[in-house]
Amino acid sequence: MGITKSEHFTDHQNELANVLKALGHPARVAIVEYLIQHKQCICGDIVNELPLSQATISQHLRELKQVGIIQGNIEGNSICYCLNPQVFEQITKFMGIVIESVTKNKCC
Amino acid sequence: MGITKSEHFTDHQNELANVLKALGHPARVAIVEYLIQHKQCICGDIVNELPLSQATISQHLRELKQVGIIQGNIEGNSICYCLNPQVFEQITKFMGIVIESVTKNKCC
């Protein structure tokens, strides 16, 4: 099929999965890492950095933006993108719960 | 195309992306959450929990196992799965770096 049965899962599960899926591509990890180092970017910066076409980079930026990982502000001619901390706090919170749970219990 | 150009990215970027992609599906988030609560599971437990077929659940478990999110130990007839903390520490480390970076710099 290829269609995820989102309706069977909780909002929380769907939202978290969407954010993690958006981060689940090396180009998008690379974009986030670029933003960690350079604080901000325009689309052209990433086009120069990664061996992907402008159209593809624009698409990856849109995906990151759609789930709130980055935000874009119009700045004259171009659009300035930067990281949105809230989403990462959500992810870290989830990971923290997992780690806490796991360290308490030995595996079978 | 549909093919990710992994060869253009670093091992670290590919590995992290693979783990996050594996977590990027609500059914697999649900499986992890089940493991947080119940410490361990066999395939049949998840089949009873989620409205997906046994074949589909088995496939999701395999994906989680492939990237090291869970580990499975043969226990007689069935296979006992549980969470592997190392992978989550890796993710949390990455998220921590992002959050530290972002809180230091205002967005454009």
Next chain:
DNA sequence: AAATTATATCGTAATATTGCAATATAGATT
């Protein structure tokens, strides 16, 4: 206003993912 610069969108091809029925495998029980 024409040209330039920067980004987004459209259309399309190739590949990947999701999901399930059917079947295979393997240990446990009778």
Next chain:
DNA sequence: AATCTATATTGCAATATTACGATATAATTT
């Protein structure tokens, strides 16, 4: 050893993702 129980694998259809050339849009500069 035949049956049962638990899980994995195979094959397939439907849908999603990835990537890019071509083109559209919109602000900037000449």
